[in-house]
Amino acid sequence: xPVLASHRKPRTRVRSTTxxxxxxxxxxxxxxxxxxxxxxxxxxxxxxxxxxxxxxxDDLYRQAGSATQxxxxxxxxxxxxxxxxxxxxxxxxxRADKLNETRRELGHYAAAQYRGGAIxxxxxxxxxxxxxxxxxxxxxxxxxxxxxxxxVGDFRTQxxxxxxxRxxxxxxxxxxxxxxxxxxxxxxxxxxxLAEARTLLSKLTAEEKARLAELERKKEAEAERKAEELARQxxxxxxxxxxADRAAEEEASAGEADSGTGTGSGTGSxxxxxxxxxxxxxxxxxxxxxxxxxxxxxxxxYDCSGLTQAAWKAAGVDxxxxxxxxxxxxxxxxxxxxxxxxxxxxxxxxxxxxIYKGDGMMIHAPKPGANVREESIxxxxxxxxxxxx
Numbered sequence: 311x312p313v314l315a316s317h318r319k320p321r322t323r324v325r326s327t328t329x330x331x332x333x334x335x336x337x338x339x340x341x342x343x344x345x346x347x348x349x350x351x352x353x354x355x356x357x358x359x360x361x362x363x364x365x366x367x368d369d370l371y372r373q374a375g376s377a378t379q380x381x382x383x384x385x386x387x388x389x390x391x392x393x394x395x396x397x398x399x400x401x402x403x404x405r406a407d408k409l410n411e412t413r414r415e416l417g418h419y420a421a422a423q424y425r426g427g428a429i430x431x432x433x434x435x436x437x438x439x440x441x442x443x444x445x446x447x448x449x450x451x452x453x454x455x456x457x458x459x460x461x462v463g464d465f466r467t468q469x470x471x472x473x474x475x476r477x478x479x480x481x482x483x484x485x486x487x488x489x490x491x492x493x494x495x496x497x498x499x500x501x502x503x504l505a506e507a508r509t510l511l512s513k514l515t516a517e518e519k520a521r522l523a524e525l526e527r528k529k530e531a532e533a534e535r536k537a538e539e540l541a542r543q544x545x546x547x548x549x550x551x552x553x554a555d556r557a558a559e560e561e562a563s564a565g566e567a568d569s570g571t572g573t574g575s576g577t578g579s580x581x582x583x584x585x586x587x588x589x590x591x592x593x594x595x596x597x598x599x600x601x602x603x604x605x606x607x608x609x610x611x612y613d614c615s616g617l618t619q620a621a622w623k624a625a626g627v628d629x630x631x632x633x634x635x636x637x638x639x640x641x642x643x644x645x646x647x648x649x650x651x652x653x654x655x656x657x658x659x660x661x662x663x664x665i666y667k668g669d670g671m672m673i674h675a676p677k678p679g680a681n682v683r684e685e686s687i688x689x690x691x692x693x694x695x696x697x698x699x
Contacts (some may be wrong), residue, residue, distance in 0.1 A: 363514065367507045368515050371677045374503035375661035378604040378613055379632045381496035385605065386631045388489040395486055474664040500604055504678055518536060533663045533686035537670025540687075544669075586625040586699055587651025593624035594665050595672040597682045602675040607631075612675045612682060614663050618653055621665055625651075627699045633663045640698040645687075652697050666695070 358366070514522065597620075600611055607616035615636060619629045629636050637655050648654070648666045656662040664674030666687065675682045 333417070355444040360514070360518050360525065360551065363510055363518075364522055364525055367510055368509040370503050370510075371656055372659075372661055374500050374507070374604065374660045375614070375642050375657075375677070377496055377499040377503060379634060379661055380499060381493065381605055382613070382615065382632045383634070384489055384496050388486065388493050391486040391489050395479060395483055411645060444548050490624065492629075497605075504604075530689065533688040536688040537686035540645070540670035541668075544648075547646070583649070583651065583697070583699060586622075586627065589625040590621045590651045590665060591667055591673070593621045594667075597621075597675075598673065598684065600675075600682050602678055602680050602682070614675045616661050617673075617675045617682060618665055622698055625699075629698060635661050636663060636698075637694065637696060640696045643697050644694060645692060649697065650686075650693055652688050654695045655693040657693060658691075660693050662690060 511519075596616065597612065597617060598609070602613060603611035604613045605616075606612050609621045612620065615631060615633045618636060619631060622629045629639060633655060636653060637660055640653075643649075643652060645654075650666060650668045652666040654664050654666050654672055656664075662674070664672035664685070664687065666672050667684065670686055670688070671684050672687050673682065673684055676685065
């Protein structure tokens with residue numbers, strides 16, 4: 311039988327394009343995604359100008375100064391609280407010793423009565439917890455001498471006092487813990503502000519740094535110009551006052567010659583302040599060139615209020631630690647009436663202070679990275695001034 315030919319249609323091989331299509335789709339999706347991201351991405355912020363950097367850095371230093379005063383305040387409070395806690399713990403220990411001494415005295419009385427048969431052997435057990443209840447029994451109180459009864463009363467009083475001191479010491483320890491937490495927080499704030507300022511300055515190019523230095527020079531020149539103007543005004547006012555005083559003295563002398571009497575002039579207060587101010591400025595000048603270190607009170611470095619405190623201490627006047635407290639000491643004076651030795655405070659938050667030396671100039675510890683120096687009082691916005699003594 312002849313072999314029949316197959317009627318099946320041969321398969322036509324078709325090249326698959328699936329991989330190519332898949333690759334093209336993925337590529338298009340990537341391009342679309344990148345295009346979408348580029349379109350929706352936030353625009354890059356423009357680099358701040360040198361003027362903006364200067365303003366930002368100055369503000370950061372001011373904020374660091376304010377945080378430094380908070381640190382100084384917390385440090386002072388912490389030291390005072392630590393001293394109080396130590397005192398309370400010592401007082402509590404002394405009361406405990408006295409309490410134990412009285413307890414032993416009561417024990418001697420109880421033992422004596424027990425030997426005399428007046429107290430049951432088991433009664434002495436109560437002495438450890440409440441001697442008052444132990445001795446309050448009528449039959450026992452009747453047998454006790456006045457001295458023994460007084461000892462019981464003293465024990466009760468001392469017991470209450472010791473308990474009260476323990477409670478007070480515990481509360482003081484809690485306050486100390488809070489002060490120390492504030493101290494740590496303030497320290498971190500200062501460090502953060504200074505680090506931010508350093509970062510801003512480090513990003514400046516050499517050209518920008520030169521531009522910043524030029525801006526600082528212009529700022530200093532303007533401050534010095536204002537200081538010179540104040541010096542001229544103060545000199546004119548001093549001259550007018552001297553002439554008025556001389557005229558008054560001549561008039562008084564003429565009256566004394568006619569009447570044959572004499573009077574003294576009252577300048578003791580002014581001369582006393584001038585003497586103290588001389589000591590203050592002598593000390594301050596000796597610190598010029600020493601570095602500013604926040605929280606420092608000398609002798610090798612200072613922050614602003616640490617310098618003013620140390621300088622006035624050299625004149626025998628104790629000032630508080632912070633600018634916020636120093637501004638409350640003494641008498642407020644107008645800028646036009648400033649005298650050498652007066653304290654000048656700056657910024658609305660009163661975060662900086664300097665010692666007026668005359669002619670519109672001051673001696674102060676400026677900021678981190680700078681040394682104690684003489685500078686115009688107009689280098690910063692003036693808050694107000696005080697005469698400490």
